[in-house]
Amino acid sequence: MKKEQLLNIAQEFGSPVYVYDAYKIESQYKRLTAAFSNVKNLKINYAAKALSNISVLKFLKNLGSGLDTVSIQEVQLGLVAGFKAQNIIFTPNGVSLEEIEEVAELGVQINIDNLSILEQFGSKHPDIPVCIRINPHVMAGGNTNISVGHIDSKFGISIHQIPHLLRIVENTNMHINGIHMHTGSDILDIDVFLYASEILFETAKNFRNLKFIDFGSGFKVPYKKGDIETNIEELGKKLSSRFNEFCGNYGKELTLAFEPGKFLVSEAGIFLAKVNVVKQTTSTVFAQVDSGFNHLIRPMLYGSQHEIANISNPDGRERFYSVVGYICETDTFANNRRISEINEGDILTFKNAGAYCFTMASNYNSRYRPAEVLWYNNEAHLIRKRETFNDLIKNQEVIEFDNKKVVN
Numbered sequence: 001m002k003k004e005q006l007l008n009i010a011q012e013f014g015s016p017v018y019v020y021d022a023y024k025i026e027s028q029y030k031r032l033t034a035a036f037s038n039v040k041n042l043k044i045n046y047a048a049k050a051l052s053n054i055s056v057l058k059f060l061k062n063l064g065s066g067l068d069t070v071s072i073q074e075v076q077l078g079l080v081a082g083f084k085a086q087n088i089i090f091t092p093n094g095v096s097l098e099e100i101e102e103v104a105e106l107g108v109q110i111n112i113d114n115l116s117i118l119e120q121f122g123s124k125h126p127d128i129p130v131c132i133r134i135n136p137h138v139m140a141g142g143n144t145n146i147s148v149g150h151i152d153s154k155f156g157i158s159i160h161q162i163p164h165l166l167r168i169v170e171n172t173n174m175h176i177n178g179i180h181m182h183t184g185s186d187i188l189d190i191d192v193f194l195y196a197s198e199i200l201f202e203t204a205k206n207f208r209n210l211k212f213i214d215f216g217s218g219f220k221v222p223y224k225k226g227d228i229e230t231n232i233e234e235l236g237k238k239l240s241s242r243f244n245e246f247c248g249n250y251g252k253e254l255t256l257a258f259e260p261g262k263f264l265v266s267e268a269g270i271f272l273a274k275v276n277v278v279k280q281t282t283s284t285v286f287a288q289v290d291s292g293f294n295h296l297i298r299p300m301l302y303g304s305q306h307e308i309a310n311i312s313n314p315d316g317r318e319r320f321y322s323v324v325g326y327i328c329e330t331d332t333f334a335n336n337r338r339i340s341e342i343n344e345g346d347i348l349t350f351k352n353a354g355a356y357c358f359t360m361a362s363n364y365n366s367r368y369r370p371a372e373v374l375w376y377n378n379e380a381h382l383i384r385k386r387e388t389f390n391d392l393i394k395n396q397e398v399i400e401f402d403n404k405k406v407v408n
């Protein structure tokens with residue numbers, strides 16, 4: 001998007017504001033499907049938790065995507081956005097049996113990631129097909145290629161527990177229709193990903209009635225210059241041919257599923273904030289924006305680097321700035337960042353603000369969560385209003401106190 005368009009959005013809808021470029025979401029979606037065009041049945045299930053605005057969900061549904069969800073509320077958002085229940089997969093972690101049953105009742109594909117719930121669910125509902133989430137214990141280890149790790153990860157059923165898993169399936173007579181893994185953001189290296197996939201194929205051989213194998217996500221997108229990015233095209237080539245070979249041996253054409261969040265929406269998002277104060281101290285120049293970790297927590301939570309630019313003065317002389325927020329807490333977006341000269345009132349842009357940004361926003365310091373805008377067909381569409389004071393108080397019950405009585 002052009003800086004004039006972004007400045008107009010800040011002017012029209014105020015700041016801070018999240019802007020999502022629908023064209024970028026679409027091109028990422030098409031890039032992913034093109035990379036796997038050799039696979040007959042490909043299913044992309046967008047991970048709703050990255051960015052769960054209903055208009056964004058609807059846009060992805062129209063592209064042909066399914067939906068990956070981690071709570072019954074995300075399932076409900078998906079249904080509101082128009083996804084059919086059978087195009088939603090539920091991959092929660094540590095949720096109650098009751099919630100899983102409620103979601104299954106809606107006709108959504110269930111994915112179970114622990115043996116306790118698997119046994120209970122299988123005993124009660126042997127006829128409802130279930131996908132199982134495997135933890136292959138694979139992660140990238142430094143710059144050597146493969147190491148066995150994450151033995152204490154809370155996600156998935158350990159591959160070492162397969163014998164117990166098989167016993168539960170046999171005892172309950174339940175129906176396993178999918179095998180799943182999601183190794184998180186650990187996997188950068190395609191060979192590591194393929195290695196984990198082999199473990200999944202090996203596990204899959206134990207089940208005769210599979211419909212799909214779900215390879216999760218963990219695709220990397222670049223945040224700053226020089227960042228490595230998952231080479232989707234190369235992964236597509238290698239995994240597709242291995243998958244097709246597996247299906248040949250298995251004797252059935254299975255569906256290859258993925259559930260990317262970040263890959264589809266991260267780069268489509270730009271966060272706009274206005275500079276309230278430029279503050280010169282003895283050690284640095286602070287640019288203080290009308291935001292903080294209440295709106296964009298990733299830099300403070302994960303140390304993630306979001307590129308910052310001053311679109312109000314793009315050709316100014318570059319200086320070093322510490323970009324911080326207005327929250328009464330350390331909320332540093334960036335340290336010693338080279339940005340063209342900042343004046344109070346300027347609009348700064350933060351890149352890669354599509355995934356895990358708005359969805360992690362809070363009301364800390366009793367501030368409103370920002371507005372969201374979708375840039376679609378060369379037009380800015382407001383897809384979520386900024387909150388108002390009423391949003392802060394609407395669930396509160398204010399009780400009466402007896403002024404004369406002292407509590408002790």
Ligand SMILES: *Cc1c(COP(=O)(O)O)cnc(C)c1O
Pocket residue numbers: 047049050068070091182184185216217218219259260261262263355
């Ligand atoms: C969060 C999550 C994803 C999406 O991960 P990204 O890194 O955003 O692609 C996929 N699958 C599951 C089960 C998840 O919890």
